[in-house]
Amino acid sequence: MATIVPTLFSFVRDTYKGRFDVDTFEKEVARDFDNQEIAQAISKYEQEAKNLRNKDEIRKVIQYIDLTTLNGDDTASKVVALAKRAINPIPTDPSIHCGSVCVYPQRIADVKKFLTETKQTCRITGVAGGFPSGQYHLKSKVLECELTVADGATEIDIVISRASALEEDWKTVHDEVLACKKACGSAHLKTILATGELKTLSNVYKASWASMLAGSDFIKTSTGKESVNATLEVAYVMCTAVKRWYELTGQKVGFKPAGGIRTVDEALAYVALVKDILGEQWLNPTLFRIGASSLLDDCLNAL
């Protein structure tokens, strides 16, 4: 049994890798979600968040944060200040670091230069691949990923084509993510589903599946630029997909809720959800991040 299980995992993984078969996809994603069951689970997570609220958990939340600025007026000095904050978010405790610093492609080189000159390390996330609308030629999405990695990004957050998703063209969604994954080389790929624009939970599940099939290292809820960003409801569906993927392939895909998460209580509800659906093993920055521009302020106020 001990040898059969890894063999089965690698067989399933190799069957899926880089391939998209419409029939197999449709069969795997043909599932409904019970809204009442999700609502009950969410109120449980919100309750548990209150129990989790203590200094140790808040310190952990800080380490999950991809500390983000994604504004048109971002400058070198602004992103360097953000990187300093991500490296040492709690001035009295140099052992704590944020998950990464997350900026637009044109600002990656500024962060990289600062880290090189000061001999410091920090993961650098670049949003790329037509962020945030996804309404660009694939060639330009791929080039943007390549350039962003060349400038020093260690992680790339791309966004799926909502047009293809809403037209139920899941093969195109998959193929675009796959092309970006190849363009990222060894940089980690986080794929944003922009769930607020996907209309149904079934679409959220399908988008999760297409993204994981294409090799995403993480799936992420939102860009922060949609009118509806991260919710516990879509987190429930995405983590259910991550769990199913793990059961089938043995591969752990990370989860990143992002957009509109501003308070410790909100963040801890996501922690409770991940713990319940995926287990403690997902609760570390390798597999769980929170994309946020202002959550760190509330964490520091609560310490």
Ligand SMILES: O=C[C@H](O)COP(=O)(O)O
């Ligand atoms: O990926 C991260 C999000 O863009 C941050 O969104 P936020 O500014 O609402 O925290």
